[in-house]
Amino acid sequence: MPELNMFEDITSANIASYWNTLQQAEAPYLGEILFPNTQIPTNTVSFYRGLSRAPKPLSLSALDAKAIQRDRQGFKEFTVKAGFFKEAKYIDEQLREQLVKVKNSPITSQKDIILGRIFNDSAELLRGAALSREIMRMQLLQTGKFSIAGNGQVFAEDYQMKANHIADAKAIWGTDGASPVDDIRRAMDTIGTEEGITLTRVLMNQKTFHALLTDNEIKSTLLANNANTAAVSIPRQVLLAFLKDEFGIIPEVYDKGYVDATGAFVRFIPDGNVVFLPAENLGTTAFAPTPEETDLLASSAADVTITDTGVAVTTTLKDDPVTKQTKVTQKVVPTFEMIDGVYVLHAFTASEGGNTTTPGGGTEGGGSEAGGEDGKQTPPEG
Template sequence: MPTIFDLVTSKEIATYYSEVNSNRIPYLGETLFPARKQQGLDLSWIKGAGGLPVSLMPSAFDAKATLRDRIGFSKVETEMPFFREGMSIGEKERQELLKVLSSANASYYQPLIDRIYDDRATLVSGAQVVPERMRMQLLSTGTISIVANRQNYVYDYKFNPNHKETLLTDDRWSQPDSTPVQDIQRWLDLIEDETGTRPTSAIMTRKTFNYLLGNASIRLDLNPIGGSNIIMTDSMLRQYLQAKLGVNVAVYNKQYKDETGASRLFFPDDVVTFIPEGNLGNTWYGTTPEEADLMNGGTDAQVSIVETGVAITTVKEPHPVNVQTIVSEIVLPSFENMDNIFIATVN
């Protein structure tokens, strides 16, 4: 007869997660910052503008704090962000398991096991949210900020201030007389003049995209005879921007739930980021303590790695009889191609 320790293991949870998420659509940031792995995670490996190491802004001594912040880390240790969260099987689930495990027929206990696996898989899904929030902070601000518990960690990637602009009130894209095409042309020219690389794509939310859909100058350019009467569609605007400016638009409205349960956009409204072709950097995963110290055996803990660097650890607890599941990661993106992007706040 199988026991709870036989069925709820890191390997089984990792296999379940991989099967369930085999057709998962990747986050936008995953395609722009591919995942890579290295032993440990020294800041000297994490590159910002000009290939220089990223610096951590000064903070309090003994920088180890339990956090409830907008990035979602449960802990920050030394200079690198370390994320860890766990779950235990509740007493009710354990009693249900005891009842069904007495049967040799897996069809009786497998639905309950799958439900337990599904709960644990949400921890891994949550771990995937963390680097996407980081990548989108970089793309919309040029920095990563973790603020909570009287601690303020800012990863300074030395973003070029000349590659960032906030439009004046009269020029904001929500204003009827705004000229977004001329704005975009100016920003693209600036990047090309300074770097020799011209951005080819823009990232914005649906709200920001709608400013362009309703813009009077764009509508008039598309229909000089009666611009105000034109029925503008997403497809028409995308084709127009590609033909006029050579820019492909990614409308990124994907959301997540923060620590309070509120829905949040990964990429903020009223910001547009222009990026060149190719990778912008890498998403670097380090070696978590669980992977470094527990994976070789010799303990009651079992460790499996998914999604390049997310560690799933299961630990046997003899009293009360239980299995604790812990998901952890050390992760930070690099941004080697940062000099070739432009960030605009348009409203």
């Protein structure tokens, strides 16, 4: 009986299949829905933004006159280059020795345990690739730009979100004087009037949604006959129905995040950020061919499989030390064609001054110690 190759099951196809199975059991990142994947043939991609849908009347003309050419006002082309991401893992000596022990074992479960550890390591690389894409998309969604750094490299782009599409609340949601209804109406009116776009969705995290749910103005609006709003609570479904009926928007709570380099958990949507969106896709996640896809996919020098539209999984047998390396690479950049149809409200930052009592009992303004920096109000406790 010929001796089995202890690395024979560690192929790029098996790793990609393992990753795809893991993904089926997990909810996708929100950015994968808002910025769906697409492939581009080169390292650069061009996209257009700013074509307003607001109607403009047709110009009058004499019968024999030439037609007046209408400009595409605000129509702008962006050309951006995909960023290159690459990391690898290899089978260390300890795992290699364990593989040697079980390679000819009739007990398949022993081999499966070792392979599971190896595949989990490889899936960690693919998970990191997906996380990098989501960090870029969520930064872009809320600021109009992104910046991601690592290994001495910085990948950044600025798509120039309009300044008046990022605004502070009239007063911090959940504090005295707050008016979420006015803040929401301002968002709807700004995008509707300037762009001719109807907002239908709104994103926030759970802490921000709770501040909206417990806001006194919201309670007073929904419980008009109850004078003591502090003593009552609003059911979640009642608030959702009100927002749908009054504004035509459907809220979505997005609490996913990641652990940063300091070990702190960072939510993709920070506390207080409220992002208003239209119904359409906002842009794309554009994948350019990696060197592995271009040069090694049809080569015998390495084993390459493409997953997640444009992520290359490459396995290579090394002879010194004897091991097998798994490498994950991607060339990717998000586009943002619908940037002018997005409005970002900072619900935990107040645009108006004055003395305002916070839920904790402090008084804002006038140099009070309870106030935030620069005299701004502090957000309510979640």
